[in-house]
Amino acid sequence: MAECIDLNLKVNGTEYRASVHPFARLLDVLREDLRLTGTKEGCGEGECGACTVLLNGRVVNSCLVPAVQAQGAEVVTVEGLAEGENLSSLQAAFLTHNGAQCGFCTPGMLLSATDLINRCPNPSDDEIRDGLAGNLCRCTGYAKILDAVHSAAEREAAR
């Protein structure tokens, strides 16, 4: 086996150190080394968005990020969205509006939607569609996801 590399990164506010395969992807580190399995792999080629995380505040497909590029980075995954028992506005809205069906695209969808609402606090249908175009969902036809994002944006605006 090839020699491992030492990786330091901060995930959901916690510092981690891991010894990882030189070809490992950020996705592998999250799922296998840190056992944060909320982030999913759907295609391994950056197409489906199930592995979406925030890397230093930017939305990325973690299957396309070599782990070495995450050295010293701050990462937010789906496990970092709730505060203790309290769901984030988006998580709560996905639950109420049936925005998650099989749930496999949901972690990535939630991260992209979180980023969208941060950039665009009161998005239109079209802005949501554009913001989530990199996250494929096969269950919902996207309607309930649009509803959930609108509802969460309204709740955030009211805070």
Next chain:
Amino acid sequence: MIGASSIRKEGRAKVLGTAIYTDDKFMPGALHGLTVRSEVPRGILRAIHFGEGIPWEEFTCVTAEDIPGTNLVASVVDDQPFLIGIGEEITHSQQAVLLLAHPDKFLVEKARRAVRLEIEELPAVLDIQSSLDLQPLIYGTNNLLKEIRIAKGDPDPIWAQAAHVIEGEYRTGAQEQMYIEPNAMLSVVEPRDGLLQVTVWGSLQCPYYVHGALRQLFGLPEKQVRVVAMEMGGAFGGKEDYPSVNGGHAALLAWKSGKPVRLIYDREEDLACTTKRHPSRTRLRTAFDAEGNLLALEADFILDGGAYATLSPVVLSRGAVHAASVYRCPHVRIHARAVATNTPPPGAFRGFGAPQSLFAMERHMDVCARKLGLDAVELRRKNFLHMGDTMATGQVIREDLDLAGLMDQALAAIGYRDKRAAFALTNPGDGPIKRGVGFSVFMHGCGFTGNGESHVASVAGVEGLADGTVAVLAASTEMGQGKNTVFAQIVAEALQLPVELVDTAPVDTDHVPNSGPTVASRSTMMVGRILEDAAIGFKLALVQQGFLVEPYTPESFQAAVVKAVATLGTLRCYGQYHRPPNIQWDDVTYQGDAYPTYSWACYAAEVAVDLDTFEVKVADFVAVQEVGRVVNPTLAAGQIEGGVAQGIGWGLWEEVTMQRGRMINNQMTNYIIPTSVDLPRIQVVFLENAHAGGPGGAKGIGELPMDGPAPAVVNALENALGALRLDEVPMTPDRLLERCEEVSHG
């Protein structure tokens, strides 16, 4: 409870990212499994060569010779081997030949590439016509995996008498389910109390299918095999029959290595080798009188069944029964065949044969309307089935069926008449955008076809738990459709409890009875009905044993269950499917009640075609359906919206491109499913008409929305572009350009 939009039971875990899917399950010391496949469509396997530079002694390798039981996958027909042995015939390009496992997933991939298969190639059959022509013979005596004939009256004398006879040929392509979670299995095989115990955890729709396949593969009794359904990242039929194959592969590796094994497909492998919707070719011949009354219908319906029969006989059966669609017709002849080709076997996909035959019939009705000079709405209205009419199988419609009402509501919601009039004025203009509106009317049979439910004789139950809550015991799996929630609502309604007091037990064959596979729009209606009975029996038992006094409050019910469990220990009550006496079916003649009931619908679509790029945008979509009583309106709407999205995808974009019997666009990058920017908001309307046979009046819903979108969209294309040869889906831009050029070149 029933009728309320209760929150999805497992939804909180899903939004928190804590729901455990197969690949999320932690299994220390697990090996990574991989499958080596044939790559040629047909030939004789002569040798397997293990290349240099790989520490083969560290690998677990499984070939056909290792198989301890029967090397055939248990299915409708047991004709597919798990692995092809030396000297045996390879029959498709993805045939599994060798299984590998190693602790290092990077090394196991390298090893796969180092294996060379020596195969003596044979001529292959790669399309429907070659199979029909026996060029060459590859399966049985006639290349047929299944043949069905349905007859009503006698169409032969009608053709000469009828005012109009109209023929047409229609084709539909393969379609990939594209669940976002690829197929995944984990297995451990170890001795327990001196006996071999095979356990598989997986992403699978039908735990008892996999259970049966493992028993046959290892030659083990029931109790030595255990199958656990993990959280599932979508399925749509794609995890109905295939899990018997990869579940078996994972277990073989675990058995030979003595270690846990993960067999997780990557997307390219999943797309190349797992099941898809059957490609189809339908030839229709219809006779009408001068007024447009349908007098006779002949359908020649053919599915490409791939290299093995697997589920093709039952897919064909549903497709054949739906071929005459929603129309009253005195003389019908349906000839249905599933033919063998040297391609990976297709399997179940939402709709299960019905979308193929319904696409043909609903396109054909628009073509007939044009040729008869009648309005497509009025032609349908004239010929709809009503209460008392008989369908092609002789089934009598016993419900108050108002298809014209459904149709009128859908057309009004999309503004059909106004839009047609407006587009007739705007489309002749110079602009590149042409608009059209079209629709389809269709049905979907609820539950298994024919005697399927009687054969399975499903059992489901409820269990009182020590904390006073109630668990649902059923092998039906949650794949996103909402089974956990709907079952809890049905049981809560029967027990008059808040839904919070009912939840689902883990779907583990050691713990739950065989409630049949999670397929065929049967879970809510068929299993739900058994659960309703079981729940009522459970309550009666509590009353009769003196634990519960009616009327009761949720608190007193909970207290009664606590006390009963403390006194009696395990507290379970089961129910079983019983065929209603008025449902009769003959498997040989295909006569009788093909389904206990049907869900009915009219879908309408508005499209905009850009004649510069031949891109089609679906601008508006209305889905009106009658599905009995709706158990959970929010979840039900989610089913319709998602199904419509898949149906539009099949109609316009989703194309499986085959080359030498192998899918060559086996990536998400080049197999195109709808994204959030590709679909309109879908208007979903439920017309409720309680069905006495379903729990709380519910009927089946899951597959219905797959049937209608493709013909509605293509009918709208005809409205936008005029009479073209719009006889095939997906109607991709390339295909649409070709069809337009046919007209302009005369």
